[in-house]
Amino acid sequence: MSKVAMTVNGKSVSGDAKGNTLLVEFLREDLRLTGTHVGCDTSQCGACVVHVNGKAVKACTMFAAEADGAEVTTIEGMANADGSLNVIQQAFQDHHGLQCGFCTPGMVMSAAALLKENPKPTEAEVRDYLEGNICRCTGYHNIVKAIMAASGQDVGAIAAE
Amino acid sequence: MPKDSGIGAPSKRREDVRFLTGAGNYTDDINVHGQAYVHFLRSDVAHGTINSINTDAAAAMSGVIRIFTGVDFEGVGGLPCGWQVTDRFGEAMQEPGHPVLAQGKVRHVGDPIAAIVADSLEEARNAAEAIELDITELPAVVDMKAALEDGATKVHDDLTSNLCYDWGFVEDNRDAVDDAIKNAAHVTTLELVNQRLVANPMEPRVAVGDYSRANDESTLYTTSQNPHVIRLLMGAFVLGIPEHKLRVVAPDVGGGFGTKIFHYAEEAFCTFAAKACNRPVKWTASRSEAFMSDAHGRDHVTKIELALDVDNNFTALRTETYANMGAYLSTFAPSVPTWLHGTLMAGNYKTPLIYVNVKAVFTNTVPVDAYRGAGRPEATFQLERVVDKAARELGVDPIALRRQNFITEFPYATPVAVEYDTGDYEATMVKLEEIADISGFAARRAESEKHGKLRGFGVNCYIEACGIAPSNLVGQLGARAGLYDAATVRVNATGSISVMVGAHSHGQGHETSFPQVVAEMLGIDEGMIDIVHGDSSKIPFGMGTYGSRSIAVCGSAMVRATEKIIAKAKKIAAHLLEAAEADIELKDGQFSVAGTDKSVAWGDVTLAAYVPHNYPLEDIEPGLEETAFYDPANFTYPAGAYACEVEVDPETGQVTVDRFVAADDFGNIINPMIVSGQVHGGLAQGIGQALLENCAYDENGQLLSASYMDYAMPRADDVPFYEVDHSAQTPCTHNPLGVKGCGEAGAIGSPPTIINAVIDALHSGGYDVTHIDMPASPSRVWAAMNAVK
Numbered sequence: 001m002s003k004v005a006m007t008v009n010g011k012s013v014s015g016d017a018k019g020n021t022l023l024v025e026f027l028r029e030d031l032r033l034t035g036t037h038v039g040c041d042t043s044q045c046g047a048c049v050v051h052v053n054g055k056a057v058k059a060c061t062m063f064a065a066e067a068d069g070a071e072v073t074t075i076e077g078m079a080n081a082d083g084s085l086n087v088i089q090q091a092f093q094d095h096h097g098l099q100c101g102f103c104t105p106g107m108v109m110s111a112a113a114l115l116k117e118n119p120k121p122t123e124a125e126v127r128d129y130l131e132g133n134i135c136r137c138t139g140y141h142n143i144v145k146a147i148m149a150a151s152g153q154d155v156g157a158i159a160a161e
Numbered sequence: 162m163p164k165d166s167g168i169g170a171p172s173k174r175r176e177d178v179r180f181l182t183g184a185g186n187y188t189d190d191i192n193v194h195g196q197a198y199v200h201f202l203r204s205d206v207a208h209g210t211i212n213s214i215n216t217d218a219a220a221a222m223s224g225v226i227r228i229f230t231g232v233d234f235e236g237v238g239g240l241p242c243g244w245q246v247t248d249r250f251g252e253a254m255q256e257p258g259h260p261v262l263a264q265g266k267v268r269h270v271g272d273p274i275a276a277i278v279a280d281s282l283e284e285a286r287n288a289a290e291a292i293e294l295d296i297t298e299l300p301a302v303v304d305m306k307a308a309l310e311d312g313a314t315k316v317h318d319d320l321t322s323n324l325c326y327d328w329g330f331v332e333d334n335r336d337a338v339d340d341a342i343k344n345a346a347h348v349t350t351l352e353l354v355n356q357r358l359v360a361n362p363m364e365p366r367v368a369v370g371d372y373s374r375a376n377d378e379s380t381l382y383t384t385s386q387n388p389h390v391i392r393l394l395m396g397a398f399v400l401g402i403p404e405h406k407l408r409v410v411a412p413d414v415g416g417g418f419g420t421k422i423f424h425y426a427e428e429a430f431c432t433f434a435a436k437a438c439n440r441p442v443k444w445t446a447s448r449s450e451a452f453m454s455d456a457h458g459r460d461h462v463t464k465i466e467l468a469l470d471v472d473n474n475f476t477a478l479r480t481e482t483y484a485n486m487g488a489y490l491s492t493f494a495p496s497v498p499t500w501l502h503g504t505l506m507a508g509n510y511k512t513p514l515i516y517v518n519v520k521a522v523f524t525n526t527v528p529v530d531a532y533r534g535a536g537r538p539e540a541t542f543q544l545e546r547v548v549d550k551a552a553r554e555l556g557v558d559p560i561a562l563r564r565q566n567f568i569t570e571f572p573y574a575t576p577v578a579v580e581y582d583t584g585d586y587e588a589t590m591v592k593l594e595e596i597a598d599i600s601g602f603a604a605r606r607a608e609s610e611k612h613g614k615l616r617g618f619g620v621n622c623y624i625e626a627c628g629i630a631p632s633n634l635v636g637q638l639g640a641r642a643g644l645y646d647a648a649t650v651r652v653n654a655t656g657s658i659s660v661m662v663g664a665h666s667h668g669q670g671h672e673t674s675f676p677q678v679v680a681e682m683l684g685i686d687e688g689m690i691d692i693v694h695g696d697s698s699k700i701p702f703g704m705g706t707y708g709s710r711s712i713a714v715c716g717s718a719m720v721r722a723t724e725k726i727i728a729k730a731k732k733i734a735a736h737l738l739e740a741a742e743a744d745i746e747l748k749d750g751q752f753s754v755a756g757t758d759k760s761v762a763w764g765d766v767t768l769a770a771y772v773p774h775n776y777p778l779e780d781i782e783p784g785l786e787e788t789a790f791y792d793p794a795n796f797t798y799p800a801g802a803y804a805c806e807v808e809v810d811p812e813t814g815q816v817t818v819d820r821f822v823a824a825d826d827f828g829n830i831i832n833p834m835i836v837s838g839q840v841h842g843g844l845a846q847g848i849g850q851a852l853l854e855n856c857a858y859d860e861n862g863q864l865l866s867a868s869y870m871d872y873a874m875p876r877a878d879d880v881p882f883y884e885v886d887h888s889a890q891t892p893c894t895h896n897p898l899g900v901k902g903c904g905e906a907g908a909i910g911s912p913p914t915i916i917n918a919v920i921d922a923l924h925s926g927g928y929d930v931t932h933i934d935m936p937a938s939p940s941r942v943w944a945a946m947n948a949v950k
Contacts, residue, residue: 034190035183037415039363040448044869047363075183089181093173096838100668101180102363102415108181123882130877134869136363136416137668139845139907140877142838159882 004068008033009077017064023057024048026064027074035075035105039134046133049106049113050074056113058132075105078112088112088150095155097146099137106133111147120151123158167681168898171834174673176666185413188367188384193441196369197226199434200285201427201444202275202292203453204267207301207525207862208314211265214275215293222291224284226438229276229430231264237433240424241398242490245639246499246521249329256325257317257523259489261399261426261433267296268316268488269525270864271453276430278438282445301525301862305462305483308522316488316523325486325495325521330503334576338516341477345468349551354934355539357460357485357856359872360532362667364415365446366455370431372439378406381432385411386421386665387705390642392697394424394492400433404697407432411695414667418846419531420455421667422707423492427454452867457856458532460485461498465543467512467551475566477514478506480543484521487528494530495521500638501536501626501708507575508544509586509622509800510566515576525862531707533846533908537625545621545913549920550931559917563622564590572894579626581798584826586622588889592824593620593802596884605806606925614808616819617922621803621914627902628713628797628893645792646715647701650679650722652730652785654771656764658690660722663703664715665694669839669904671711674832678716678898682723684749685763701788709902712831713797713893720897721789729781733766736777797893797901801825803910809922814943816852816919823885823910828893828901836903840885843907849875850908851915852936873936 005014008031015030027033027050036059039047048059051073080086085093088111098104107130114121114129121129126144135143145155164170179185216228240259247253263274275292279285302308302316308323316323329335342348369382379402385391388409395409396402414421427444434442446454461482468477484498503517552559567586574580602618609616629635632643649661660679664671676690693699703715727747734752735742744755753760769776770785806820823840830836853873857865866872892899912935919937923930923946930945 028190033183034187035185037187037364038189039365039415040869042448042868042870044874045363045448075181079182085178085181092181093177096174096834098174098177098180099670099838099842100363100416101176101185101413102187104180105183124878127876127878134363134874134876136361136418136846136874137842138838139841139843139875139883140880141841141883144877144882160884 002065004064006067006070006072008072009074019063019065021064022060023062023064023067024059027059033074033076037102037105039102044134045103046106046110047103049109049133051109051113056110075108078108091146091150095142095146095149097138097142103133103135107135107143111150114147115151120153121148123148166687167677168831170677170832172673172677172687172832174670176670176672187364187413187415188369188382189445191369191382191412193369193371196441196443197278197280197438198282198285199276199278199431199442199444200282200289201273202277202289204263204270204272204274206267206296206298207270208299209267209296210299211263211267211274212295212297216275219277219288219291222284222288224280225288226278226280226440228288229262229434230274231260231262234261235264237261238399238401240426240429241394242495243394243492243641244496245641246326246328246495247639248326249332254326254495255320256490257320261429269527270862271527272488273426276434278434278442303524303526303858303860303862305485305522305524308524309520316525323523325523328499328519330517331577334514334516338477338479338514341514342466342468342479345476346471347469347555349467349547349554350464351547351550351932352464353543353546353932355459355461355463355542356935357529358458358532358850358854359452359856360418360420360455360458361874362416362418362421365448365451366421366425366427367445368428368431369441369443370435371441372436374439378408379432379436380408380410381428382410382412383428384414384421385409386414386417386667386707388665388695388697389663389702390705391424391428395429395432399429409697411665414665417667418533419458419535419707422705423456423530448869449867452872453527453864456491456528456530457487458529459539460529461539463543465547467547469551473555473557473562473565475510475512478512479516480506481518484519485526485529486521486523487526488523489528491528491530494528496640497531497536502540504577504579505537505540505624505626506544506577508541509568509624511568513576517577526858533843534905537905538909538912541623541909542913546916546932549917559620560590579796582795582894583891584798584800585889585891586800589800589802589824589826592886592889593804593822596824596886597804597822609808615811615922615926617807617809617918617920617925619805619914619916619918619921621910621917623906623910624798624800625905625909626796627709627799627905628793628896629708629710630796631794632792642704643792644704645790646703646718647788647790648715648719648722649701649786649788650719650726652726652767654768656689656767659693660690660719661693661700662715662719663700663705664711665706667706669706669711670832670835674712674835675716675719677831678719679723682720682727683763684747709799709904712898712900713896713902714791714793716898716900717793717896718789718791721791722787725787725789726785729785730766732777732781733769734761737761737765737769737775794895797828797896799825799827799901799903799906801906801910803914805914805918807915807918807922809919809942811926811946814939814946816937816942818848818881818915821881821883823883823907824889825887825903825906826889826891827887827903828890829899830887831900833887836887837885839903840907841883843905844883844911845875845880846908847911848880848915850935851912852938853879855936
């Protein structure tokens, strides 16, 4: 066990973590931030994507100890300061970009990372960026639409209902 | 303009807010104070005799509370099968036992042998490593036809063979179908495989068992599509716990697609062990564990023959299928290749004679059960592939051949025992033709060819039987349960409403769409109505969500209960308004006396019901709460026409889906936004089946695809934007909302559409390929092209 300390969603937190404790376990079990999900054991599904020092990271592929001293943002830290949905979250609701909701936190976190890098992505760029996020419910149609809408593009002209 | 609330409005989903902010409450998010963790030691061989299990060293390890093996479950029931199929000779199917933990033998990779309960998951896993297993590996049966040969190794020693049943339907048609095929002007024959798939909801299965000594009550939190079904099966058949001492909670569930219908060993184990250890016990599947323990789907091997007369009318259809059951019978497994498959073989066509034979086979593989569509995709795939092949052999347009054989008059009794109440297959085909821009195809093909690609156009029609199901009918067919559903509408004193429903939402958006119906009926704001689901201690006994049944069956129960509310509320309003009950009208949340300006608001009536100072207590009880159970009179029959365009790279065999158009008839629609989303998701799963997904075993029964590294899930760049339409609507004639259900259509209609398009593309390049089995991976397409070059 060793002490790890990090800033999560703007708050300083600390706890004891073993050398093999994954960041996702620390977030879910120690901090009880259960919005970050685990959907596979091979770093394929992307349900656990969080931001570490501003970069999208699969929290199942990083030890908690490696995040010592880092700034971490999870889905719980994405809403606007007044608690309302941020522009990406709102676009997901407006465009029905989620069904069961399990992959959704990872999708939103990946979308935020994409739009930071590329504020007006094309359809192909969105699809390519989501290569590491699997959704089984939506067929991706409305996720891609939501992300393009969140970037300010007129998705009514791009894709059918 | 679309409505902005009530039936037909694209209301935004209220459940999204919690899912988008990380506030969902999935089973793995639940921790019960003092809980222990279980790790299952699973078989790594497909078939073997357990000689001994030595747990001494493991039991002494740090944190270990108790280790369970099959011996601990000898006095406990096995996992029950909920459907008994009668074979074509009138005999019951062969039904093997299915112990919670393996007893004497292991029968598939992943079969649980021992369960280690420990203070932490890590300690449980470490202890599993120290268990000494002595297992003699036996030959495995994997191939279904080999499993039925004389002398084949038996999966179950106490059965006569590996044949579960040999089912014929309709048996009386058998000779007439044989004769019609013998005498036909043309017969098209096709042999095909509908490959094994894994449903793969993104949330792996989880179970948390808890036991209260104070009142002898057990609670199971589980990732289920139907908590009451789990309570019934586990309580009555496995653990012997009466319903009132057993609570099953399915909170937010991260997708199901069928595989979370069934009662699983891990659920029974956690409930049992929580009492035995006097500690809550939690199990969370890893994805690899999900691959080897979630019931799989499909896995049919089929030969189909379609007979046509000189005018290209379909005259007879004969199909023979081998259906894999896996090593044990999962909860509803026997019904899938029979009553959910054979009854759909008429499709959209007036073929007068049909005979379906299905041999269900035990093998040393994970059990197979319902996966999105369940039997109906298997029926549609073979029918629509053989129709397409017939069109090509006869040199006729595939749309024209379908159209010529469409059923056009309803109700229509098929030769496979179901009666379609309504439909208009021409209408969806016309919609499809409009949207698909068929006239522009030649130009698009020419453009593809300029880039060295082959472009193909594929079309498909489908019919499905949803709204599962009339209880008396399914009872005759072997179901060991009723298939009604239930709803309780509880109106509170202030007029807000909780609707407790038997259906379960795990992505379908019931929390949004169900209130739309009640709001429409009462003329009040949707926001005043909440849905309660997923907790057997809160909801009436209902059968859950699968088979596109929620709105058609549970929604109907909700309508009936709301009608009772309205009837009682009118009595109260009549009293308050000092008018005759017959003169009371309800509109926009106001009760008024017809032809007058006298009215009382919804809230006045609901308050009077709970504060009955001025109230007809001599005639009616206080309070405003009603329950209805609804048993459907028939299945519902959604139908549609799909088309797609693919590009094939002849250099690599790579198939790209460029366009996909779906024109569906779901009857009336409650929330068109949600309906489109359901179709999108089904299409992606169907495209995944057609091009990517394959659950593969080697000849020794080793599971080769047990992770997302080996099982190709569709990703965002594997699919296009879809074009979906559901404006062609023939309302269901026998349920109060006129709804048919939409959850499975996309997955049923899309696989044959894709394969038909791939074959069309290859023909355009001069490759005379007649069929490619799914998934049409680059290597298979490339091999098929080279085989005919």
